[in-house]
Amino acid sequence: MDARRTAFEAVFTRHHAAVLRFVQRRVDDRERAEELAMDCFEIAWRRFDPAAPFELPWLLQTARNLVGTSYRRRDRERSGLEQLAGVARERGGADDLERLEVRLAMEALRPAERDVLQLVYWDGLSADEAAEVLGCRTSAVWKRLSRARSALRKRLEPEAAASVRFPEKGVSDLALD
Amino acid sequence: MRWTEEELDAVIRAADPAVTPAGAEPSAAARAWLQAIMAKPEPVPGPAAPRRGRRARVAGWSIGGVIAGVAAAVTVAVVVTTAVPAPAVAVTPPPLEPTPIATTLPQLMAASIRTLDAEPAGTLARNGQVVTWQMPDGKDGGPIVPERYEWVADGDGTGHLKVVTDSAYSVVDGKVTAPTGNVPTPGTTVAPQRWANGRGLFPEAPPSDGPDALAAYLRAHVPLPASPDAMNYFGALSILLGEWTLTPQQHADALQLLEKTGDLRVLGRVTDRLGRDGVAFSIHSAKRPQFTVTVVLDAATRRIIAADTVYAGGVDTIEAAPGSVVEYSAWVAP
Numbered sequence: 001m002d003a004r005r006t007a008f009e010a011v012f013t014r015h016h017a018a019v020l021r022f023v024q025r026r027v028d029d030r031e032r033a034e035e036l037a038m039d040c041f042e043i044a045w046r047r048f049d050p051a052a053p054f055e056l057p058w059l060l061q062t063a064r065n066l067v068g069t070s071y072r073r074r075d076r077e078r079s080g081l082e083q084l085a086g087v088a089r090e091r092g093g094a095d096d097l098e099r100l101e102v103r104l105a106m107e108a109l110r111p112a113e114r115d116v117l118q119l120v121y122w123d124g125l126s127a128d129e130a131a132e133v134l135g136c137r138t139s140a141v142w143k144r145l146s147r148a149r150s151a152l153r154k155r156l157e158p159e160a161a162a163s164v165r166f167p168e169k170g171v172s173d174l175a176l177d
Numbered sequence: 178m179r180w181t182e183e184e185l186d187a188v189i190r191a192a193d194p195a196v197t198p199a200g201a202e203p204s205a206a207a208r209a210w211l212q213a214i215m216a217k218p219e220p221v222p223g224p225a226a227p228r229r230g231r232r233a234r235v236a237g238w239s240i241g242g243v244i245a246g247v248a249a250a251v252t253v254a255v256v257v258t259t260a261v262p263a264p265a266v267a268v269t270p271p272p273l274e275p276t277p278i279a280t281t282l283p284q285l286m287a288a289s290i291r292t293l294d295a296e297p298a299g300t301l302a303r304n305g306q307v308v309t310w311q312m313p314d315g316k317d318g319g320p321i322v323p324e325r326y327e328w329v330a331d332g333d334g335t336g337h338l339k340v341v342t343d344s345a346y347s348v349v350d351g352k353v354t355a356p357t358g359n360v361p362t363p364g365t366t367v368a369p370q371r372w373a374n375g376r377g378l379f380p381e382a383p384p385s386d387g388p389d390a391l392a393a394y395l396r397a398h399v400p401l402p403a404s405p406d407a408m409n410y411f412g413a414l415s416i417l418l419g420e421w422t423l424t425p426q427q428h429a430d431a432l433q434l435l436e437k438t439g440d441l442r443v444l445g446r447v448t449d450r451l452g453r454d455g456v457a458f459s460i461h462s463a464k465r466p467q468f469t470v471t472v473v474l475d476a477a478t479r480r481i482i483a484a485d486t487v488y489a490g491g492v493d494t495i496e497a498a499p500g501s502v503v504e505y506s507a508w509v510a511p
Contacts, residue, residue, distance in 0.1 A: 005215055012211050016203040021195035030196070038207065042214045102192035121186070122193040128402075137467075137492065153185060 007050040012041055019059050022123055026067045036066050057132035060123060064133065105155040113148035116141055267312050269501040270321055271351050273471060273485060275445035275457050282443050285458060286436050289479035293432075296425035296478065301382060303336070304328050304511040305419040308343050308451065312495075312503040320345045320356040324367055327511065328377065328420050335376055340367040377420045385426050388434035407439020408462035411470055415484060418508050428480045435460065435472075449473045449483040451507045459487075467491045468503075483507040 020037040027033045040063045044054070106114050112134075119130040120141075127145070131138040180188065203211070280288075310323040323343040330336045345360035346353050379398050384390040395401065395413040402409055414431050417423070423431070435441060444457040454476040459469050466489060473483035484506050490499035497503060 008215070009211070013203060016207060017197055017199060017201040020197050021193075021199065024195045024197060025193070034207070038210050038214070041211060045214055098188060099192045102188050103194060106189075106192065117189060121189045122195065124199070135492070137495070149185065152189070153180070156185075156188075157180065 004048065004050050007053065008045055008048050011044070011048070011053060011055075015056050015059055016041070018056055018123060019063050022060050022063050023067060025118065025122065036063065039066055055129075056123075057125065057129040060119070060125075061133045061135075101156065102152075105152055108155060109148060109151055112144055113151055116144040117148045117152065120145060267497045267501070268319060268321065268348050269312055269497055269503060270310065270450070270505060271348060271353060272487065272500060272502050273444075273447045273449070273457065273473070275447045277445040278443065278456070280443055282436070282441050282458065285443050285456065286432055286441075289432055289456075289474055290429045292477075292479040293425040293429040298426070299424040300422075301385075301424050301427070302422040302511075303330060303382075303420070305421055305508065306511045307419045307506050307508045309506040310504065312497060312501075320347050320358055320360045322360055323505075326419055341365060342367060379417050379420045383417060383421060383423065383427060385424060385430070388430045388437060391427070391430045391434050392438075402464075405438065406462050406464060407435045407441060407460045408465055408468075408470055410434055410438055411460055411472065411484070414481070415506055418481065419506075422511065423480075425478070425480065431481060432474075432479075444471060446476070447473055449507055450505060451483070451509065453482060455482060467495075481508070 016037065019040055020033065023033045023036045023040075024030070027036060040059060043062055043066075044059060048054075106117060109117070115134060116130055119125045119133055120127070123130075125133065127138045127141045131141045134141065304327075306325065306327045308323050308325050310321055322345040325341050325343045327339045327341075328336055329339050342361040342363055342365045344363045345356040347355065347357045381394075381398075384394050392405070392410065395410060395417070396405065399413040399416065401413060405413075414435075440461040440463070442459050442461065444459055447455050447457045449455050453473075455473040456476055456479075457471050457473045459471050461469050469487045469489055471485040471487060472481060473485075474480065475482045485502045486504035488495055488497050488499060488501045488503045495503065
């Protein structure tokens with residue numbers, strides 16, 4: 001069992017920050033976020049099998065379920081972001097304003113688009129890993145990512161509507177799985 | 178403000194509100210917490226991941242409580258149907274119906290490659306046209322409206338995709354019928370589809386130097402996994418076929434590449450969704466067992482003319498029965 005503990009401690013060291021960051025984006029109370037992150041690792045410990053170790057997507061999927069229905073941050077955050085963006089515009093803090101406006105634009109996206117953007121850009125997951133967290137096909141992740149980027153760009157750059165990196169639908173994208 | 182793709186990537190990343198730095202070591206408090214967790218009575222290991230969604234809950238209940246073999250699975254289906262509101266199942270096109278043939282895969286491939294090699298050289302052309310459909314996310318069905326994608330050269334070295342609707346249809350009792358409800362007139366423009374660089378995914382001409390050169394070319398243009406299998410390669414090939422009309426030799430290279438990298442099985446003679454006679458084989462992937470791909474070769478020329486992606490089950494969020502076609506493509510001469 002020592003080997004199991006050692007293996008799990010390695011998983012914990014490798015992924016604790018990523019799990020905590022994932023929860024912090026969804027829960028505004030920092031102590032509550034830390035509790036939820038540790039709840040996630042407690043579940044992981046109960047299920048941990050060194051012969052079939054899970055990695056970050058499994059942990060984030062678990063964290064996502066834990067945050068689940070108690071997640072009520074979005075409306076408050078969106079309201080707060082709008083106020084902050086207004087203040088930043090008046091005071092001219094360009095970098096802060098840009099970050100706030102990007103976050104505000106992301107909050108306005110459809111949940112499926114917002115989720116995939118966050119998993120890929122903020123959690124640093126590959127399309128395969130994001131698909132595991134979201135429970136969808138990798139091809140769906142690519143499509144959602146393309147749509148999300150396009151939708152975000154439209155919100156941030158209303159004049160730039162037509163240019164997208166990938167066609168939104170069409171030929172098989174199993175290559176990307 | 179107009180951001181480049183890279184600048185957009187950067188501003189999205191910079192907007193991350195998480196306060197803990199990426200890659201930070203766990204704090205001493207977190208490590209102590211972990212030790213407390215691990216000091217609890219030893220658990221029984223179990224690798225199953227938490228599952229989400231309506232289908233996941235139904236599956237978990239039925240598998241855990243009832244299933245004991247194939248016969249029981251039938252019982253479970255009945256129980257689920259009567260005790261739990263049935264999940265919406267998407268309307269999907271009927272699967273192709275192959276007529277078995279007495280041919281092994283090596284025989285089929287060898288005969289197809291001989292046929293392709295015997296054809297006149299043909300001309301590689303920077304164009305492509307495909308009629309395609311994908312099961313939409315989050316919808317329960319309705320008429321099936323395929324789309325026709327055409328790569329259109331703009332005359333300055335760039336191009337764009339022209340996307341219009343194709344003939345819609347409904348599926349009733351597994352059979353194609355006239356569409357019900359409001360459907361767009363065939364030829365209705367779907368949306369402007371313009372690549373950021375105007376050059377598509379495959380701006381350089383594909384090689385004609387054998388399957389290895391083709392594999393290298395595909396890997397250079399599409400973000401394939403580190404060790405692509407035939408299903409990965411076919412996904413990339415299907416995109417290529419939408420941008421280029423390949424020569425018979427290149428089709429032969431593609432068949433050799435698929436044969437050497439994957440689990441292929443002969444299905445038999447089929448009629449594809451555009452009414453063309455063909456011979457079909459399937460691609461299976463150990464990495465992606467949730468799907469198989471049915472590839473159709475033209476019966477006479479043995480060029481790749483169509484493909485179906487068939488759902489084999491195991492994905493909670495796909496609300497279609499195993500065996501359903503969740504995507505198809507039929508390539509046509511521009």
